[in-house]
Amino acid sequence: DVKVTQSSRYLVKRTGEKVFLECVQDMDHENMFWYRQDPGLGLRLIYFSYDVKMKEKGDIPEGYSVSREKKERFSLILESASTNQTSMYLCASSPNQGKTANYGYTFGSGTRLTVV
Amino acid sequence: GQQVMQIPQYQHVQEGEDFTTYCNSSTTLSNIQWYKQRPGGHPVFLIQLVKSGEVKKQKRLTFQFGEAKKNSSLHITATQTTDVGTYFCAGQSGNTPLVFGKGTRLSVIA
Numbered sequence: 218d219v220k221v222t223q224s225s226r227y228l229v230k231r232t233g234e235k236v237f238l239e240c241v242q243d244m245d246h247e248n249m250f251w252y253r254q255d256p257g258l259g260l261r262l263i264y265f266s267y268d269v270k271m272k273e274k275g276d277i278p279e280g281y282s283v284s285r286e287k288k289e290r291f292s293l294i295l296e297s298a299s300t301n302q303t304s305m306y307l308c309a310s311s312p313n314q315g316k317t318a319n320y321g322y323t324f325g326s327g328t329r330l331t332v333v
Numbered sequence: 334g335q336q337v338m339q340i341p342q343y344q345h346v347q348e349g350e351d352f353t354t355y356c357n358s359s360t361t362l363s364n365i366q367w368y369k370q371r372p373g374g375h376p377v378f379l380i381q382l383v384k385s386g387e388v389k390k391q392k393r394l395t396f397q398f399g400e401a402k403k404n405s406s407l408h409i410t411a412t413q414t415t416d417v418g419t420y421f422c423a424g425q426s427g428n429t430p431l432v433f434g435k436g437t438r439l440s441v442i443a
Contacts, residue, residue, distance in 0.1 A: 250430060259435035260376070260421070267428075275430065276334070307375060321378030322423075322431060323368055 219328030222246075223308050223325035230332050236295040238328050248311045249291035250322065251275075251283065253304040260307065266291055267313075298332045305329050335360050337424045339434030352409040354437035356422035364425050365398055365405045370436070371418040374412050412441050 224239035242249065248267050250275050252260040252275075262275030264283040280302060284292045291310075295302055306329075309322040336359040346352050356365065364383045367377040380389055382398035382405060390398045395408045409416055419438045423431040 244392075258436070260433040262430055262432075265430050308350065321381055322376075323370075324375040327375050 221308055221310050221323050221325040223306075223328050225328050228328055228330045230298050230330065231330055232299060234295075234298045234332075236298050236332075237328065238293040238295075238306055238308075238330070240291045240293070240312040240325055241289050242291075242323070243289065244310060244312070244323065245288070246310035246323075247288070247313045249285065250309045250311075251281075251291065251293045252307045252309065253277070254307055254327070255304050262312075263293065295330075298330075300332050301331045303330060306332060335424065335426060335429070335432050337422060337432045337434040339422055339437060340436055342435065343438050343440070345440045345442065346412050348414060349411050352412050352418050352439055354401070354407050354422075354439075356395050356405045356407075356424070357435050358403045358424045358432075360403070360426055362402050362424040363427055365402075366423045366425070366431060367396060367405075367407055368423060368433075369418050370421065374418075376421060394421040409439075412439070414443055419443050 221242045230236050250265045251263040254260050261277050263281050266272050266285045269288050282294045305327050307327045308325040311320050311322045338357045366381045367379040370376045386400045393410045397406045419436040421436045423433045425431050429440040
């Protein structure tokens, strides 16, 4: 069963801490994404990557960075956690267009981060 | 930037009633995708529409892509309690990442 695995389901961190959210996919997908989901705001794109060592800012990159050293792993880093970063974080992956007829995103189960 | 609007935000239906959610993009799309998120779960890919005017069916679910490739709809016939969740549309232009609508939360009253 192919999947996207996020390292933690729930996480509680203190304000100012550096936080690492890990995401691993086993589908050999080229593309990986980080979204945050908040009530009433839907899914908002933080960062994405179309290749190893490549990263692009999404719609809300402020306060975040990412790392993609290997194709299967895409890490989201909160440099100095703040309370307004309390949210559900969703990682997703997809194949390149043209490699398959359907290139829907496969999401991980999410990490619910609380910053206190 | 590209925006995807989705209505309604909430829908409460009696079991057996039909349900429709609508999606509109500010720009012409290369494809539109639909996802379902069960309560407490994560979004799960349902379908992708690529062609102008395309209609696809999955059992009781019917998906349409507008002629201008700027709008889409998802219609569920005779809802069941298993249909409960939030339905998201997501549009894509070229090779840009998906832009998600805010979703329609469906409640089904047995």
